[in-house]
Amino acid sequence: xxxxxxxxxxxxxLLSLIFIALITLAAIFAPLIAPFSPNEQFKDGxxxxxxxxxxxxxxxxxxxxxxxxxLSRLIYGARTSLIVxxxxxxxxxxxxxxxxxxxxxxxxxxxSIMMRFTDLMMAFPALLLAITLAAIFSPSLLIVALxxxxxxxxxxxxxxxxxxxxISEREFVIASRGLGATNQRVLLKHILPxxxxxxxxxxxxxxxxxxxxxxxxxxxxxxxxxxxxSWGNIIFENQTYFITAPWLVFTPGAAIILLAxxxxxxxDALRDELDPTQRGLS
Amino acid sequence: MNxxxxxxxxxxxxNKTTKKPIVAVDNISLSLERGKTLGIVGESGSGKSTLxxxxxxxxxPTSGKIIFNGTNITNEKPAELRKLRSKMQMIFQxxxxxLDPRMSVRELIQEPLDIHNLxxxxxRTKAVExxxxxxxxxxxxxxxxPHEFSGGQRQRISIARAVINKPDLIxxxxxxxxxxxxxxxxxxxxxxxxxxxxxxxxxxxxHDLSVVNYFCDEVAVMYLGNIVEYAPTSELFxxxxxxxxxxxxxxxxxxxxxxxxxxxxxTGDVPNPADAPSGCHFHPRCPIAIASCARQTxxxxxxxxxxxxxxxxxxxxx
Amino acid sequence: xxxYISTRITQALLILLGVSFxxxxxxxxxxxxxxxxxxxxxxxxxxxxxIRAQLGLDQPLFVxxxxxxxxxxxxxxxxxxxxxxxxxxxxxxxxxxxxSLMFFAIAIELLIGLMAGIxxxxxxxxxxxxxxxxxxxxxxSAPQFIVSILILYIFAVKLGWFPIGGYGDPIHYVLPALTxxxxxxxxxxxxxxxxxxxxxxxxxxxxxxxxxxxxxxIIRVHAFKNAILPIIAMIGLDIxxxxxxxxxxxxxxxxxxxxxxxxxxxQRVDIPIIMGVTLVSAIAIVLGNLxxxxxxxxxxxxxxxx
Numbered sequence: 001x002x003x004x005x006x007x008x009x010x011x012x013x014l015l016s017l018i019f020i021a022l023i024t025l026a027a028i029f030a031p032l033i034a035p036f037s038p039n040e041q042f043k044d045g046x047x048x049x050x051x052x053x054x055x056x057x058x059x060x061x062x063x064x065x066x067x068x069x070x071l072s073r074l075i076y077g078a079r080t081s082l083i084v085x086x087x088x089x090x091x092x093x094x095x096x097x098x099x100x101x102x103x104x105x106x107x108x109x110x111x112s113i114m115m116r117f118t119d120l121m122m123a124f125p126a127l128l129l130a131i132t133l134a135a136i137f138s139p140s141l142l143i144v145a146l147x148x149x150x151x152x153x154x155x156x157x158x159x160x161x162x163x164x165x166x167i168s169e170r171e172f173v174i175a176s177r178g179l180g181a182t183n184q185r186v187l188l189k190h191i192l193p194x195x196x197x198x199x200x201x202x203x204x205x206x207x208x209x210x211x212x213x214x215x216x217x218x219x220x221x222x223x224x225x226x227x228x229x230s231w232g233n234i235i236f237e238n239q240t241y242f243i244t245a246p247w248l249v250f251t252p253g254a255a256i257i258l259l260a261x262x263x264x265x266x267x268d269a270l271r272d273e274l275d276p277t278q279r280g281l282s
Numbered sequence: 283m284n285x286x287x288x289x290x291x292x293x294x295x296x297n298k299t300t301k302k303p304i305v306a307v308d309n310i311s312l313s314l315e316r317g318k319t320l321g322i323v324g325e326s327g328s329g330k331s332t333l334x335x336x337x338x339x340x341x342x343p344t345s346g347k348i349i350f351n352g353t354n355i356t357n358e359k360p361a362e363l364r365k366l367r368s369k370m371q372m373i374f375q376x377x378x379x380x381l382d383p384r385m386s387v388r389e390l391i392q393e394p395l396d397i398h399n400l401x402x403x404x405x406r407t408k409a410v411e412x413x414x415x416x417x418x419x420x421x422x423x424x425x426x427x428p429h430e431f432s433g434g435q436r437q438r439i440s441i442a443r444a445v446i447n448k449p450d451l452i453x454x455x456x457x458x459x460x461x462x463x464x465x466x467x468x469x470x471x472x473x474x475x476x477x478x479x480x481x482x483x484x485x486x487x488x489h490d491l492s493v494v495n496y497f498c499d500e501v502a503v504m505y506l507g508n509i510v511e512y513a514p515t516s517e518l519f520x521x522x523x524x525x526x527x528x529x530x531x532x533x534x535x536x537x538x539x540x541x542x543x544x545x546x547x548x549t550g551d552v553p554n555p556a557d558a559p560s561g562c563h564f565h566p567r568c569p570i571a572i573a574s575c576a577r578q579t580x581x582x583x584x585x586x587x588x589x590x591x592x593x594x595x596x597x598x599x600x
Numbered sequence: 601x602x603x604y605i606s607t608r609i610t611q612a613l614l615i616l617l618g619v620s621f622x623x624x625x626x627x628x629x630x631x632x633x634x635x636x637x638x639x640x641x642x643x644x645x646x647x648x649x650x651i652r653a654q655l656g657l658d659q660p661l662f663v664x665x666x667x668x669x670x671x672x673x674x675x676x677x678x679x680x681x682x683x684x685x686x687x688x689x690x691x692x693x694x695x696x697x698x699x700s701l702m703f704f705a706i707a708i709e710l711l712i713g714l715m716a717g718i719x720x721x722x723x724x725x726x727x728x729x730x731x732x733x734x735x736x737x738x739x740x741s742a743p744q745f746i747v748s749i750l751i752l753y754i755f756a757v758k759l760g761w762f763p764i765g766g767y768g769d770p771i772h773y774v775l776p777a778l779t780x781x782x783x784x785x786x787x788x789x790x791x792x793x794x795x796x797x798x799x800x801x802x803x804x805x806x807x808x809x810x811x812x813x814x815x816x817x818i819i820r821v822h823a824f825k826n827a828i829l830p831i832i833a834m835i836g837l838d839i840x841x842x843x844x845x846x847x848x849x850x851x852x853x854x855x856x857x858x859x860x861x862x863x864x865x866x867q868r869v870d871i872p873i874i875m876g877v878t879l880v881s882a883i884a885i886v887l888g889n890l891x892x893x894x895x896x897x898x899x900x901x902x903x904x905x906x
Contacts (some may be wrong), residue, residue, distance in 0.1 A: 012734075027640065064678060069690070093799060119615060120615055120618040120619065120622065122614050122840070122885075123616075123618075123619050123882045123885050123886050123889075124619065124622075124878065124881070124882050124885075125838075125840045125841070125843035125844045125878070125881045125882070125885060126840070126841075126844055127843075127845070127847060127848075127863065128843060128844055128847065128874075128877060128878040128881055129700060131847070131862070131866055131878075132871075132874050132875060132878055133626075134630070135869055135871065135874060136626065181704060196706075208741060209895070212741070212743045215743050215745075215746075216743050216744070216745060216848060219743075219745045219848070220847070220848070220851075220863065220866055221866065221867060222866055235745070235746070235749075239749070242749055242753065243753070245758055246753060249746075249749055250746075250750070251744075253746035253750070256743055256746060257741055257742045257743070257746065258663060260737060260741035260742070260743070261737060261741040261742075264737055264740060264741050267625025267736075
């Protein structure tokens with residue numbers, strides 16, 4: 001894959017990929033890497049006044065408001081953020097691509113209705129809609145992921161829609177139909193392969209959005225609920241201590257920013273390579 | 283028996299903003315005998331490409347009938363139509379856009395067989411290799427992609443795709459117009475050979491009269507959606523009767539200086555089909571038009587054996 | 601021209617209709633029974649039933665929707681479960697602070713974003729360009745709540761230059777508006793940059809330079825006007841993102857706007873308020889897009905008679 005090689009030549013993309021790989025490995029091997037269990041509250045985890053302990057010998061990143069080891073929670077939190085981010089984005093991309101391709105190819109009535117529906121969905125502010133949905137349905141990792149997916153699929157659908165239309169009108173598609181190909185065949189063998197680069201770009205960029213959305217939802221208390229650690233809810237739980245123990249807020253914060261940044265840079269590099277007409281836009 | 287018959291075919295497009303209808307194909311009827319080749323000649327805007335696509339129902343007609351091999355396919359359901367599609371094929375003008383750039387040559391040529399599920403995998407591979415050899419594509423080229431080939435080669439790929447299913451009818455839409463002149467002859471000869479071997483019937487659409495002269499048995503000349511003249515090829519070229527045909531033929535570059543006939547130069551541009559002139563569409567540019575030509579729409583009438591002309595003045599000047 | 605305006609307005613109204621329907625559906629499918637929530641834990645089943653009848657919750661779907669719509673059009677957004685007041689009143693009282701914050705935030709976004717975009721485009725490929733673009737990436741990748749806390753920590757807690765949140769004096773505007781503005785500028789700067797690059801490549805720019813016009817004049821008179829076109833369309837979209845952002849920013853900075861209202865409602869799962877704020881935001885987004893669409897033809901003469 002020469003495209004892969006070209007992308008890796010860019011420093012930003014390379015660094016991003018490395019960071020993502022590190023976080024993924026940490027998430028997968030969490031039980032092996034984390035010094036302690038993420039939910040264990042230690043007797044010596046709090047000061048005599050009941051405040052969190054700063055980074056020290058035993059607790060490398062310090063402890064949180066309940067005396068739990070921050071580093072362990074961060075490592076397990078990586079799991080949550082990645083799982084939710086990937087599932088949410090996977091569902092969003094799947095749904096968005098399917099809707100986008102079918103309405104783009106079939107055009108006519110079905111196409112317009114689907115696109116009007118996406119217009120409608122886009123009228124809602126993503127975060128508020130996610131909050132509403134999350135508040136309505138009982139919290140669980142899967143529900144949070146699905147809620148995020150519900151809010152995010154629309155943008156992908158629109159992009160795929162416009163592209164699908166332009167591809168459908170190209171002559172080789174007409175030629176295939178002239179040969180007698182069924183719609184399914186044309187969609188799968190001719191149109192989808194041409195859309196894959198775009199899908200890949202949005203699959204990558206999308207994870208940045210879903211990770212951020214999960215973090216924000218958890219920070220607001222409607223995402224992943226404690227004690228399951230997520231970078232967002234660590235900040236949520238410890239926000240009252242942010243003046244006295246700022247590392248509790250800033251280490252998960254930095255992790256979130258770096259992960260989202262990595263996916264954004266990677267996705268942008270992919271887009272530059274695969275679709276030169278979209279350069280420079282986010 | 284006629285392989286293809288078209289009755290009163292009409293295609294209207296509606297301009298989305300002005301809501302005015304644009305008549306691309308205006309009440310066309312013609313028939314093609316099995317084994318024969320009909321050329322359809324016209325400039326851009328004449329409607330010839332649209333007509334070709336309507337014949338295969340790649341574009342739906344507004345009204346009229348299409349009868350293929352005795353079956354009325356005008357309203358045939360998509361599933362049935364797809365089965366018939368293997369018997370009537372199209373060759374497009376620009377092979378660069380009509381071949382999927384992401385598919386290998388082998389996949390492209392094999393696609394008609396894959397679509398209609400014909401033969402085993404081994405049989406399909408064999409068929410692809412046989413037809414490739416026949417059209418002049420080396421076996422080593424089969425794994426390559428369209429953009430790696432020249433225009434002429436790509437057109438050979440298109441032709442292989444069109445004939446691998448042994449169709450009865452081929453509709454070729456400007457198949458050589460995008461090619462260099464020297465290559466044109468090669469491709470035309472290839473088509474001639476395939477036609478002879480497989481007893482193919484052709485509808486050959488082109489703007490180039492000399493090509494049509496070389497390849498077709500009969501010719502229909504189109505102007506702004508109408509057939510203005512229809513005759514066997516030799517007769518059309520020796521005694522054209524419609525002023526438009528006469529102008530077209532006089533414009534063909536000749537090499538021998540003695541036989542150079544007086545060039546008829548038409549005034550004005552080809553009008554926009556959305557704004558077709560009244561009466562006889564050709565009257566604003568016609569060298570022999572009179573006042574009534576703007577009001578009276580001429581009909582296609584027979585003059586002599588199988589020679590039809592649509593002109594208000596033909597009987598008068600013939 | 602008139603046709604264009606009327607089409608857009610009709611579209612906007614239809615979308616608003618759809619928005620209200622979806623909002624209603626969401627309220628309808630609540631697993632929690634609002635009657636129970638209002639009545640309280642110790643209420644008898646008769647009380648709950650009478651409350652339910654009062655709220656019209658035992659009616660069929662369409663009747664409920666009809667009631668909902670009639671109320672909505674009269675400005676009644678329902679009642680809060682927990683606060684004994686109407687959602688509409690609560691939102692209305694807090695709209696002012698949010699709108700003024702939004703105004704300043706967008707102004708800062710545009711100022712920083714456009715300038716950064718122009719500077720980056722003018723210095724294409726050089727270190728300045730690359731730095732600005734990386735910064736814009738960070739702006740896009742950073743979640744608002746973290747940046748808000750960070751800015752609050754650095755400028756209010758550690759440096760003490762600004763009050764730690766609150767509302768009332770002009771100085772209170774600085775940090776929240778700056779936070780929102782900085783984050784939003786990332787997006788704008790990237791679009792502005794690519795838009796400027798496109799425009800600068802055009803022939804009419806080359807002509808102006810050939811005529812000897814100085815670069816600043818070229819930017820001011822020719823390039824800017826044309827490069828800004830995609831930005832106008834974005835402002836409408838931006839309002840949507842902004843609406844999500846105020847929930848976080850207002851809660852961190854203690855800003856008494858509808859965002860903070862929503863945040864409090866979220867903590868207490870007070871659904872009517874959450875829905876009310878969502879609905880109001882959706883209306884703001886639709887209006888924002890509509891205005892952007894209506895202004896567009898005046899800025900870009902090519903759009904006028906589509």
